[in-house]
Amino acid sequence: MWTFMLSRARFTNAEVDAACGVSEWARQNFTRKLRREGILRDAGRQGPTPYFTVLDPTQAQAFVSRRRQTGDGAIWAAMRTLKMFTPDEIALAIGVGDGLPNEDAIRSYVSLLREAGYLSVIQKARPGVRAARYRLVRDTGPLPPKRQRKTVLIDGNEERVVHVAGEFL
Structure with a gap:
């Protein structure tokens, strides 16, 4: 899950579940730990769907720049x-x-x-x-x-x- 999260500027819970083939419980447990340590942050919403990121703003900007x-x-x-x-x-x-x-x-x-x-x-x-x-x-x-x-x-x-x-x- 960690590798998947690092490979994207932002992601949804459903994307993590589908890409990693893990149970919802395992993903929730992992993301709860990342939130507690301040690693997982909110990255906005698109309609009702929340997005998350594990990148700080500087890393996110570099990630987006590399994609462009x-x-x-x-x-x-x-x-x-x-x-x-x-x-x-x-x-x-x-x-x-x-x-x-x-x-x-x-x-x-x-x-x-x-x-x-x-x-x-x-x-x-x-x-x-x-x-x-x-x-x-x-x-x-x-x-x-x-x-x-x-x-x-x-x-x-x-x-x-x-x-x-x-x-x-």
Whole structure:
């Protein structure tokens, strides 16, 4: 649980339960101890859901800064600035160089964000003529939505996913 809490700027109790596969009692016992020692702090609310953090304000700021300095962070910042764009325009906006995403990475991230509902297509692509143009329709803030790979278990007999690491189906 501690490793999970350190890996996030803020988290909910439900996220800890799901990611760590521990009982609610074990999580409550652990978080009570952290609160008593002043390690676990409130990090605000989103609607009725309380968020918590184990980082002090300086650590939290450094954590957020590191997330923004990733390849996806550069793409996200360009999208937030441009509002309407093609993947090529994002590549021009962020430039090229060490640590910066290439055009394939940009297209992959754009595609994922479109599928997730962050982007809408405002002009379809015409192969060989022009790239698709997108609009950012869900700007949730300065931190980029994070791609994450999960290990899944697929039962070939039933042809369905039966387990996703850290998740209950």
